[in-house]
Amino acid sequence: MNEIPLEAGLLLATILFAIGLLGVMTRRNIVFVLMSLEIMLNSAGLAFVLAGARWGSADGQIMFLMILTLAASEVAVGLGLIIQMYKKFKTVDIDVLSALKG
Numbered sequence: 001m002n003e004i005p006l007e008a009g010l011l012l013a014t015i016l017f018a019i020g021l022l023g024v025m026t027r028r029n030i031v032f033v034l035m036s037l038e039i040m041l042n043s044a045g046l047a048f049v050l051a052g053a054r055w056g057s058a059d060g061q062i063m064f065l066m067i068l069t070l071a072a073s074e075v076a077v078g079l080g081l082i083i084q085m086y087k088k089f090k091t092v093d094i095d096v097l098s099a100l101k102g
Contacts, residue, residue, distance in 0.1 A: 016039055024037060038075070045067040
């Protein structure tokens with residue numbers, strides 16, 4: 001069976017992380033920002049799994065499971081905040097959150 005080289009997998013993880021970071025920095029819709037954060041978390045999980053496979057240990061998969069639980073809790077809290085923000089401001093635009101200051 002052919003194995004994927006570590007460099008190719010890490011390149012993919014880097015590209016996914018950069019796409020997620022670009023989405024976080026440029027989007028105004030908070031739903032898209034949360035999706036970009038998910039992409040970033042999954043790219044970090046991919047890097048852990050690749051490193052674990054390279055050194056023949058299960059530590060990378062364990063870290064990926066921890067990342068998945070973190071992502072699930074982030075989605076639950078984030079969607080709850082989005083629902084409350086939409087009820088109050090009738091929009092999911094991040095710029096509206098500046099009205100919460102003071």
